[in-house]
Amino acid sequence: MKIVCVFLTALLAQAFAGDQCPPGPCTMDYNPVCGSDGQTYPNLCTLKNAQCRNGGLTVAYQGECKAECLRACTLDYRPVCGSNGKTYPNKCVFEVANCQDGSLTVAHQGECKSECLRACTMDYTPVCGSDGKTYPNECVFETAKCQDGSLTLKSQGECLHAQLL
Structure with missing residues (x-):
């Protein structure tokens, strides 16, 4: 019995040795996000798991990817600041997000910098x-x-x- 346990432990260790991104547990909640790869992910957690394996993956926009908005973007990092104050990794990713939103404009090339950005809690005290x-x-x-x-x-x-x- 002891030999079987040691064998199984060694087998599992070998199976996961090269896996630097073991999948994290995600809920089954359906709150879809569209990835910069044009794929709809069921929720942000599943996109984050995919992002671990594909470092250039970002959230293009909330909701399911629209067929007319699907577009493969490169992983080049040439940031663009959108009129919504969000930094997009490159113009292509910005255009995918704008396809969904329709009201975005490019504020300027480069990362968004704002004195107004701050972290707020999720407390609901309207x-x-x-x-x-x-x-x-x-x-x-x-x-x-x-x-x-x-x-x-x-x-x-x-x-x-x-x-x-």
């Missing part, structure tokens, strides 16, 4: 902005206010008949 949008929390509101100096806090809580940000 506030209403003067633009009629409900912001999930004050941190997200302050980030938007940094980008639009005319934005003010209208009230605590959700806006009535508001657009949720």
Whole structure:
């Protein structure tokens, strides 16, 4: 029995020795993301697992890949800053994202740099902005206010008949 255990352990060790990206456990939640390779992944976790094996893979946009937006992009890193403040690895990946969104423009060549970017929690303590949008929390509101100096806090809580940000 001991010999069988040692043999199985050695066999498993050999099988995974060259695998630097063992798959991480992912939930079965379906929250699709379109990868820069034009493939739809069931959720961000499955894309991250694929990204471990293909370092140039990025999220092109949230949702399923649209057939007309599918395009194979190179892994060249020539960053482009989109009007949404997101840095895209190259113009091709930007164009795939813009195909889905339709409202993006190139802000400038190179990575996006913004004093307004900050990490916010996922806490939902909504506030209403003067633009009629409900912001999930004050941190997200302050980030938007940094980008639009005319934005003010209208009230605590959700806006009535508001657009949720």
